[in-house]
Amino acid sequence: MLHFLQNRHMHKLKATILVVFCMGISGCGQLKGADSKMVEKKQSKSFCFGIVADVQYANKDSTAQRFYRDAADLLSDCVEQFNQRDLAFVIQLGDLIDGGATAGADLKRILSIFNETNAPRYHVLGNHDFAGLDRETVIQTLEMERAWYDFVVHHVRFVVLDGMDLAVSGGWPVDSSHYQQGKIMLEELKTAGADNAYVWNGGIGVEQMTWLADVLRDAKRQKQPVLVFGHLPLKPDGEAHTLWNAREVAEMLEESGCVVAFFNGHRHNGGFQRTGGVHYITIEAMVEAPQQNAFAIVHVNEDQLRIEGFGKVISRTILSGRQ
Numbered sequence: 001m002l003h004f005l006q007n008r009h010m011h012k013l014k015a016t017i018l019v020v021f022c023m024g025i026s027g028c029g030q031l032k033g034a035d036s037k038m039v040e041k042k043q044s045k046s047f048c049f050g051i052v053a054d055v056q057y058a059n060k061d062s063t064a065q066r067f068y069r070d071a072a073d074l075l076s077d078c079v080e081q082f083n084q085r086d087l088a089f090v091i092q093l094g095d096l097i098d099g100g101a102t103a104g105a106d107l108k109r110i111l112s113i114f115n116e117t118n119a120p121r122y123h124v125l126g127n128h129d130f131a132g133l134d135r136e137t138v139i140q141t142l143e144m145e146r147a148w149y150d151f152v153v154h155h156v157r158f159v160v161l162d163g164m165d166l167a168v169s170g171g172w173p174v175d176s177s178h179y180q181q182g183k184i185m186l187e188e189l190k191t192a193g194a195d196n197a198y199v200w201n202g203g204i205g206v207e208q209m210t211w212l213a214d215v216l217r218d219a220k221r222q223k224q225p226v227l228v229f230g231h232l233p234l235k236p237d238g239e240a241h242t243l244w245n246a247r248e249v250a251e252m253l254e255e256s257g258c259v260v261a262f263f264n265g266h267r268h269n270g271g272f273q274r275t276g277g278v279h280y281i282t283i284e285a286m287v288e289a290p291q292q293n294a295f296a297i298v299h300v301n302e303d304q305l306r307i308e309g310f311g312k313v314i315s316r317t318i319l320s321g322r323q
Helices: 033-042 070-082 103-114 135-141 177-191 206-221 246-256
Strands: 016-020 047-052 090-092 121-123 149-153 156-160 226-229 259-264 271-275 278-282 294-301 304-307 316-319
Touching: 047 070, 070 103, 070 294, 103 135, 121 156, 156 206, 206 226, 206 246, 246 259, 246 278
Parallel strands: 016 304, 047 090, 090 121, 156 226, 226 259, 259 278
Antiparallel strands: 016 294, 047 294, 149 156, 271 278, 304 316
């Protein structure tokens, strides 16, 4: 199990996240039945979960880089591979659809494929999910209780953020405070010449930031390591796809003393950075991997952080806090 780190600059990282090919490799099969209860009780065994980003399915022709219709078959293959493993859960990191005139039908079709996954399923909201659909419709269709939330698996705290909380492309009514605050934030960033001042990004509001701070304090108190999911990246600084208030959120994660990694999509080419003891991992987009696919299984235990991608996802290995 991932060990809690009181001071990550004085202790070696006690975390492993193994992203492995979904080909029936041993390891995740240890958590079935009574064994799963023993694992949770002893907090000493590994577990794994599936992850995918930017499926971006749409019933429309491909462009030079994005293969919208192909994404359905790619996700179907991904789900088939997920179901060969004993996963604690699966999560998609937003932009399940591309959006547009067929957004409603597209979301229902691609969600029906994702829902064939045997494991519990979680969602992150992305900007394209609201292109043609309002926020209430998206959340209800995905059967989400709320846009940002947390859950615990074997003493590891998982946190899901809503990066379109303050946004002009977040499915909000134009007269809502979320839209209006997002509009103001975007205009301020444009005036300042910020590289991420684009409508396809968004920010995290005060209420969600307060909630996140409370969750991290509670995780620290309970000595729970934390893995965070979002659609918009927090790193690198000064990049066109980052969250509008990425620096503020990243500082909170790094100062918490309990966050091991932050996973996101949105930047289709992927990426990796380690700052302040937190590993920032961008998962490559499925919609841009027609011949290769792009998804992963994240295998968690106590000795290392190792990322091995499937298809277009880049493999990386991090041992004892090293990049």
